[in-house]
Amino acid sequence: MTGPTLGIIGGTGWLGGAIAKAVLAKALLPAGNLILSNRSGAHPLAQQGVCLVTDNQALVDRSDVIVIAVRPEQFANLTLDAMGKTVISLMAGITAQAIAAQTSASRVVRAMPNAAVEIGQSFTPWYCAGVAEPTTKSLVQRLFECVGTAAEVQQEDFIDYLCALSGTGPALPALLMTALANQAMAAGIPAEIAQLAAKNVVVDSSQLLANHDAQHMIDALVAYRGVTAAALQSMTQGHFEEQVGRALQAGAAVARKGLQG
Incomplete structure (x- = not known):
């Protein structure tokens, strides 16, 4: 051997x-x-x-x-x-x-x-x-x-934080996909169409990010001042990024706490 x-x-x-x-x-x-x-x-x-x-x-x-x-x-x-x-x-x-x-x-x-x-x-x-x-x-x-x-x-603490980011795997995209589908159904869109549309956004369309810079894409869409820009602006005004930050910190706190509590 x-x-x-x-x-x-x-x-x-x-x-x-x-x-x-x-x-x-x-x-x-x-x-x-x-x-x-x-x-x-x-x-x-x-x-x-x-x-x-x-x-x-x-x-x-x-x-x-x-x-x-x-x-x-x-x-x-x-x-x-x-x-x-x-x-x-x-x-x-x-x-x-x-x-x-x-x-x-x-x-x-x-x-x-x-x-x-x-x-x-x-x-x-x-x-x-x-x-x-x-x-x-x-x-x-x-x-x-x-x-x-x-x-x-290079720091062990990074692992605890990343437990709540990359360690969650598909959980966060799954939450977004569920929210998009639920909101579409609440607006009267048939469930099958709502779920297909939400899946396209989260699973299919997001493949563009493999070859595009995310921030550049956001900036370009906001500059276009269209439908997507309005949606992005609403999420920004609703402190979307701060909510994500709080979610990651909450998960990291559990990881750091470990089995002590």
């Missing part, structure tokens, strides 16, 4: 499983270098050569890098000795210091992917606590690029 071994605790759950499948699909590592743990020790990925174990410590012992992909409230019940190893946490609200204290890991990476891992479109910010070799950081970056795009941040 050549190259690093990667173990994913919770590797058959929705998040860990999506990452495991992407690692194989993108050939980041040979299947034999990927180790997953679950209670049954069985999973279809085993047919591709992935190693499955029932004991989390056995996974740690066989892995160079360990991903913890469980719910934050489950972390307290994990008893791991990862001394000398790199642990990557996908758990919101649990600090790198707490993870290092409980696992004895030499390096802790906190990362926050979102639900778009399922379609390979997640943005994953990550933060590394402790000294890590360039090869280790490269592996972390390439790991999350398997499920979308990724970027290292």
Whole structure:
């Protein structure tokens, strides 16, 4: 076996499983270098050569890098000795210091992917606590690029804030899409047409932003002084951006508070 071994605790759950499948699909590592743990020790990925174990410590012992992909409230019940190893946490609200204290890991990476891992479109910010070799950081970056795009941040607090921004995945667009559809129906538009129109705005038309600067687009539409300009002006006067700011701060506060409350 050549190259690093990667173990994913919770590797058959929705998040860990999506990452495991992407690692194989993108050939980041040979299947034999990927180790997953679950209670049954069985999973279809085993047919591709992935190693499955029932004991989390056995996974740690066989892995160079360990991903913890469980719910934050489950972390307290994990008893791991990862001394000398790199642990990557996908758990919101649990600090790198707490993870290092409980696992004895030499390096802790906190990362926050979102639900778009399922379609390979997640943005994953990550933060590394402790000294890590360039090869280790490269592996972390390439790991999350398997499920979308990724970027290292230099402050752990940024991860908590980004939990409420990129970590929400499709939740905020879903809220906007629902609001647009509901308001259209309230104005008498048939439900099917209202939902199609709202979906076009949020899902389809927003694809233009992939190749256009958002602020430039807003400025151009406002300058045109048409229907769109009137809608944008109304939202601006209604302190739309301030409301978004308060929403993100509320989410970040929960992430920073963690499991203490």
